[in-house]
Amino acid sequence: MFIETETTPNPASLKFLPGRPVMDSGTREFADPEAAEASPLAQAIFDTGDVVNVFFGSDFITVTAAPGVDWTDLKPMVLSILLDHFVSEAPLFAAAPGTAAGFSVPPEDEALLVEDDPANADIVAQINELLETRVRPAVAGDGGDIRYRGFKDGIVYLTMQGACAGCPSSTATLKHGIEGLLKHYVPEVEEVRAA
Known part of the structure; x- marks a missing residue:
């Protein structure tokens, strides 16, 4: 398996393209390690200790490095985590109690900031x-x-x-x-x- 990377306009973020779908529908952002507990993949990326944000898109994963972290050291660690995840075909999300393993997609905060008239x-x-x-x-x-x-x-x-x-x-x-x-x-x- 080959995972491509692309730079983004944000110098702290790198986009990883595994060449296969990541999310079947929608997107999901993990802004801290606590939120990442819903996804073993996001949690593993946060466990590097050098990450402040993980974002799942339809066919990509964007990782944002902590301030002062050099991508030269972080990129191989993230690539290794992604390769392990996709090769093993592990579920993207942890199962919620009472659901089949890997089939629970936690809801995102879709609440409106202001109510539409x-x-x-x-x-x-x-x-x-x-x-x-x-x-x-x-x-x-x-x-x-x-x-x-x-x-x-x-x-x-x-x-x-x-x-x-x-x-x-x-x-x-x-x-x-x-x-x-x-x-x-x-x-x-x-x-x-x-x-």
Whole structure:
């Protein structure tokens, strides 16, 4: 098995491509070792002691190194962990009590930051369609994801994940890229804010 790596716009993050699906649907972020307990793979990566974030995409895993950690030393350790995981065909997630081993995908926090006004249902649908078709594929290409967190008073609230969460250019991506796109297609959007 050969695992490719790609750099991301975030110099602390590296994207690993195992050449096979990682998540059947959705994405999953582990922002600390406690969250990683849900996945033996994420936990093993955190156990290196040099990692601050692990993100599972559809066909990639993004790992963010702790401040001051050199990828020269960390990359071979992560590659070894990933090879062991995929060659052994181990489950991605630990089983929850009462479920079959490996078939429990823990839910992510999908709660909205602000409640959407039902009167804005058409606007919210337009925003989500643009995020899904134009923004998420580009952000996934950089080793991350974006989550819609609400729309209120002309403001769209979004959360960046994976390599994009700590990227030095994430503010520019939100303010100049995503905000410009949404304002162009949805005139009711006045601003985009990180949530």
